[in-house]
Amino acid sequence: MDSxxxxxxxxxxxxxxxxxxxxxxxxxICGNFFKQAGIDYFMFALCHSSSLADPDILIIENxxxxxxxxxxxxxxxxxxxITAYCFSNTVPIHWHKLIQLPxxxxxQFQVMMHNAKSFGxxxxxxxxxxxxxxxxxxxxxxxxxxxxxxxxxxxxxxPYAMLLTSHLLESVNRNxxxxxxxxxxxxxxxxxxxxxxxxxxxxxxxxxxxxxxxISERTVMFHLNNATEKFGAKNRQHAVAKGxxxxxxxxxxxxxxxx
Numbered sequence: 001m002d003s004x005x006x007x008x009x010x011x012x013x014x015x016x017x018x019x020x021x022x023x024x025x026x027x028x029i030c031g032n033f034f035k036q037a038g039i040d041y042f043m044f045a046l047c048h049s050s051s052l053a054d055p056d057i058l059i060i061e062n063x064x065x066x067x068x069x070x071x072x073x074x075x076x077x078x079x080x081x082i083t084a085y086c087f088s089n090t091v092p093i094h095w096h097k098l099i100q101l102p103x104x105x106x107x108q109f110q111v112m113m114h115n116a117k118s119f120g121x122x123x124x125x126x127x128x129x130x131x132x133x134x135x136x137x138x139x140x141x142x143x144x145x146x147x148x149x150x151x152x153x154x155x156x157x158x159p160y161a162m163l164l165t166s167h168l169l170e171s172v173n174r175n176x177x178x179x180x181x182x183x184x185x186x187x188x189x190x191x192x193x194x195x196x197x198x199x200x201x202x203x204x205x206x207x208x209x210x211x212x213x214x215i216s217e218r219t220v221m222f223h224l225n226n227a228t229e230k231f232g233a234k235n236r237q238h239a240v241a242k243g244x245x246x247x248x249x250x251x252x253x254x255x256x257x258x259x
Contacts, residue, residue: 003156009036010160017167023060026171031062033164037157040144041121044168046129046137047087048178056135056178060168063142067119074115081109086128086138092158095124096147123147125154129165133247135178139165187230187248194249196223201240201249 013033020026034042043061061068071077081104085093098104099113116122121142129137139161143150172178189197192213199209206224210217224236231246233239243249 006037006157006160009033010164013164014167017164017171020171021175023058023177026168027060027062030060030164030168034141037160038143038153039141039157041142043140043142044137044165045083045140046131046135046169046172046178048131048133048135058137058172058178063121064119067116067121070115070119074112076112076115079108079112081112082124082126082138082140086126087136090128090130092125092127092162094147094151094154095126096151098126120144123150123154125158127158127161127165129169131169132173134245139168189227189230189248190223192219193223193227193230196220197227197239197243198249200224200236201244 010033013029016029017026020029030042030044034040041061041063043059043063045061046056046058048056048058077083081098082095085098085101085104095113099109122144123146124140124142126138126140129139131137141154141157141161143153192215195213196209199212204212206217206220209220213220224239227243228236228239231239231242233242240249
C-alpha cells in the first residue's frame with residue numbers, strides 16, 4: 001500500500017479506536033486495518049501483574065481458531081519464544097531472526113514455530129509493549145508468506161503499528177478491560193497514607209518512618225493499616241507490592257517531590 005494511503009487508513013483506524021467500547025469492535029477495527037495493509041493475522045496481548053499468581057490477561061486477535069486450539073492443547077503457552085522475548089525486551093523482532101538467537105535455538109522452540117507454519121502462520125513481526133502500570137505485552141503481525149517476501153512489508157508497517165499500539169493501550173485503559181481486582185487507580189490515599197507507604201516501599205520500619213515524617217510510630221501504623229485496607233491487601237508487604245505494581249507509589253523524580 002502507498003505510504004499516503006497507509007497513513008490515511010491508520011488515521012481513520014485511530015479515530016475508530018477512540019470510539020470503540022467492546023473488544024469485538026476493537027478486533028474488527030484492527031483486522032480491517034491490517035487487511036488493508038496486506039497483513040493476514042494479528043495478535044494484541046497484554047499481561048497486567050495485579051497478581052503474580054493470577055495476572056490479568058487480555059488477548060485480541062484474528063488468528064485461525066484451529067491454531068489457537070492446537071496451541072493450548074499442546075501447552076505452547078508455557079514455552080512460546082515470542083512471548084518470552086517480548087516480556088524481556090523492547091525492540092521489535094522478526095520471527096525468523098528470533099529463532100536464530102542462542103537462547104531460542106532449543107528444539108522445543110523450533111517445534112512450536114514449525115507447527116505455527118503448518119497452520120499458515122509462516123512469518124511474523126512482534127513488537128514488545130509496556131504499560132504505564134508495569135504490564136507487559138506485544139503486538140504481533142503475521143503473514144502466510146515466507147520471511148523473504150514479508151520482511152520488507154513488516155519493516156514499512158512497523159512505525160504505523162507502534163503508533164497504533166499506543167491507541168490500543170489507551171482504549172484498554174479507557175474501557176477498564178483489565179480489572180480482575182479492585183481498580184487501584186480509583187484508590188484514594190491521603191497524603192500521610194501515601195507518605196507512609198512510600199517509605200515502607202523503601203524498606204523502612206514504622207519507627208524509621210516516624211522519624212522521617214516527624215510523627216509517632218503509632219500514627220505511622222495507623223496510616224499504613226488504612227492504606228492496606230484501601231488496597232484490599234492482606235498485610236503491609238502485600239500493600240507495598242500492590243502500590244508498586246499498580247504504579248500508585250512512584251519514584252521521586254525531583255528532589256522536592258513529596259514525600
